[in-house]
Amino acid sequence: xxxxxxxxxxxxxxxxxxxxxxxxxxxxxxxxxxxxxxxxxxxxxxxxxxxxxxxxxxxxxxxxxxxxxxxxxxxxxxxxxxxxxxxxxxxxxxxxxxxxxxxxxxxxxxxxxxxxxxxxxxxxxxxxxxxxxxxxxxxxxxxxxxxxxxxxxxxxxxxxxxxxxxxxxxxxxxxxxxxxxxxxxxxxxxxxxxxxxxxxxxxxxxxxxxxxxxxxxxxxxxxxxxxxxxxxxxxxxxxxxxxxxxxxxxxxxxxxxx
Numbered sequence: 001x002x003x004x005x006x007x008x009x010x011x012x013x014x015x016x017x018x019x020x021x022x023x024x025x026x027x028x029x030x031x032x033x034x035x036x037x038x039x040x041x042x043x044x045x046x047x048x049x050x051x052x053x054x055x056x057x058x059x060x061x062x063x064x065x066x067x068x069x070x071x072x073x074x075x076x077x078x079x080x081x082x083x084x085x086x087x088x089x090x091x092x093x094x095x096x097x098x099x100x101x102x103x104x105x106x107x108x109x110x111x112x113x114x115x116x117x118x119x120x121x122x123x124x125x126x127x128x129x130x131x132x133x134x135x136x137x138x139x140x141x142x143x144x145x146x147x148x149x150x151x152x153x154x155x156x157x158x159x160x161x162x163x164x165x166x167x168x169x170x171x172x173x174x175x176x177x178x179x180x181x182x183x184x185x186x187x188x189x190x191x192x193x194x195x196x197x198x199x200x201x202x203x204x205x206x207x208x209x210x211x212x213x214x215x216x217x218x219x220x221x222x223x224x225x226x227x228x229x230x231x232x233x234x235x236x237x238x239x240x241x242x243x244x245x246x247x248x249x250x251x252x253x254x255x256x257x258x
């Protein structure tokens with residue numbers, strides 16, 4: 001009798017375990033059925049992520065210079081020989097069909113003691129405490145706020161047309177913060193010419209495609225100009241000899257990093 005009861009209890013216990021396992025299986029299957037739409041949504045979101053590419057400014061092919069009026073000498077010019085910078089190009093696939101190109105962000109850092117006026121004595125004066133004061137302020141920095149590039153710049157001579165018109169001379173502005181010495185001011189760069197190069201033979205984005213220009217771009221080229229008040233940045237020495245403001249000219253060549 002006692003033996004039979006023990007067997008019955010064991011059987012009941014086994015059946016309870018099986019029922020519990022069945023319930024867990026049903027719950028898991030239910031979660032799986034719910035997870036499938038979630039996975040699909042995540043996959044679609046990933047496909048909508050903007051294409052982002054980074055470019056490094058090639059200092060040997062680029063130029064950052066400035067022009068100023070000196071009493072008795074007329075217009076003189078100088079340039080910086082050491083600088084580095086990056087350009088971040090972001091092209092959102094959800095913007096396909098929009099009348100604009102990718103969004104760009106630019107950061108440039110200049111070694112102020114690399115100034116080259118063509119005259120070593122004048123170089124030392126420009127680097128001195130009354131002007132750039134390079135002993136205390138070794139760098140100048142420009143950081144551009146994200147800016148949507150107008151349509152028509154996603155190509156250049158010798159490359160496959162990707163979108164918009166051929167390269168053109170047309171001005172639009174890029175805004176950002178320029179820091180010289182210990183002063184930072186908002187400035188606007190007038191872009192006189194710009195191109196985003198896509199190599200010949202690449203499967204560039206068709207107008208109706210969700211593929212984006214930033215995905216294919218290999219090089220960026222730009223020419224820009226701005227005028228600033230040097231005294232606003234604390235570069236105020238020799239006011240009787242050097243007029244204020246000064247003109248800054250840039251020619252930028254950048255190559256894709258990623």
